[in-house]
Amino acid sequence: MRYHVGSLEREKLLELYKGMLKPRMIEEKMLILLRQGKISKWFSGIGQEAISVGVTQALKESEYILPMHRNLGVFTSRNIPLNRLFSQWQGKQSGFTQGRDRSFHFGTQEYKIIGMISHLGPQLGVADGIALADMLRRKKRVTAVFTGEGATSEGDFHEALNVASVWNLPVLFCIENNGYGLSTPTNEQYRCENLADRAKGYGMESRIIDGNNILEVYTKVDELCKAIRRRPRPVLLEFKTFRMRGHEEASGTKYVPEKLMREWGKKDPISNYEDFLLAEGVLTQAYIETLKEEITEEINSNLQLAFDEDEVSSVESKELKEVYHGFDYQHIETKLESKENIRFVDAISQGLEQSMYRHNELIIMGQDVADYGGVFKITEGFVPKFGKSRVRNTPICESAIVSTAMGLSINGMKAVVEMQFADFVSSGFNPIVNYLAKVNYRWNEKADVVIRMPCGGGVGAGPFHSQTNEAWFTKTPGLKVVYPAFPDDAKGLLNTAINDPNPVLFFEHKGLYRSIKGDVPTDYYTVPFGKAKLLKEGKALTVVTYGAGVHWALEVLEKHPEIDADVLDLRTLQPLDLESICQSVKKTGKLIVLQEDTLFGGIASDISAMVMENCFEYLDAPVKRVGSLETPVPFAKSLETNYLPKNRFESELVELYQY
């Protein structure tokens, strides 16, 4: 291996050596503990240390770095106390996730390290968001993010690079090409000669770097970082290296040809560099021994601290509470008397606009949201007021944009993402349910993101522009789900959603956008989550519903003045106002729940179950659930009318009344 010292000082040469030695020695210790059954799983980065260490040392401490599962050298280079790392791997309290997640699956703002989720790819979009926040604040910073060559096959890789390129974000995309993704060799993973070649397709610069040569890694990355700080832009780096051990220890390396192992064994980044430094007189054997003794002592004493720590115990109330980030809801009443009779769509637009004035680091992202104003014109006229840097048109890449929103939040900003239609959220599903929803529980990080969801049927739009898919999200702990039915609620709840540091899915029924009007206070105000609204009071039975269902229920009841009903508009589904539901059921003794979504697995089923569990003795009839037919949403009017539950609701309501 050829080393070019260039202008590097002796101190730096040693720092790089020490930087690599520590993770290697920690790993060697971990392998022993694994064989002794003292730790559960290990993903080895042996042979790849030069990349983690070289890249991290080239960054400033104030710059974020987003490592993967083989980047122990990132963590040690940022000087995380080893006992905390060991406790993390043992699932103990002093770790970074209090036993809630394993291995390198955590982040820490203190050390500006943002760890991965298992799904690999979302990491890249998160880096985009972090870099976007730096760019918007005109901070001359680089964000570095890692991926293996296997994960470059994920759509997230393509999406994140494309976004970074279109927006010219200062991200260093670091591919560690170590030959295998689990057992899959590179020729079964991609067909281009070098992954770096892909950069051209994104209109991006790239470099190929010998990932086993620490001086090459450090010098080239350092040079690039300086250049990117001067002139922000994304760069794709492909580090050529090799995975010297199994995917994880249990899976072995039988599928790797011996010859490859031998060849790459000769290119070990540490022993080669050590020989070079010895030959140059920068290192001596005696100094190596001293260093190793110091590191061994550091490892052993910190391991002892971790082993001495008690196992974590589960306090149920704490576990439940920490699914969500703390939010001190501020109730803001409207100060003015003035109200305006406006449409549902206008109320949402007004709330969003007033929130943009209130939070100057709130960023709106979505397809066609800038000059075009979004397909439903919610953001029409926003660009002249807030500029294109805050009202951002995105490429068609829901997954990367949700991840980018997560990155903005990590770097202290707020984001509202407009799904063009709620149906398309399926293309951004992974980061919502796996990253945003779980991040607070895992490592106490907020996900200050609102996802606006124009949803619902009755508009003749067929299976892919009509769904009301709230049940995909009410199932997932960590998300809040809001679903207003009236303009004044829509505005106040959207304001609250934007104030709330937790991820909120904000459902906006398209059918209501231009058909429903109401008096809406003209100035800023908030409406609390978790409080249903009693729209109509009666004694005969309780109707619980939300969204378009509210209007259907009111219409049907108007046709049946004999049915004296309580009508409860839920307004938010997570948190759910079970108290108000039970209070009403205890009074009326009968409950019918109406939802627009297909019935099976929807919120109506859960409400029904909870009412049976909590107020069975008060019930005078079985709880009824009414929802859409168990089919996709059909296009033709007659089919869609029969699909939707409005007509069935009428007959079921009458039946319950007569029970």
Ligand SMILES: Cc1ncc(C[n+]2csc(CCOP(=O)(O)OP(=O)(O)O)c2C)c(N)n1
């Ligand atoms: C979306 C997703 N699919 C599959 C997996 C299982 N898995 C975890 S790591 C891995 C291989 C990754 O290969 P690569 O990106 O090259 O990184 P390496 O492990 O080689 O460092 C696979 C298949 C996963 N975690 N997430």
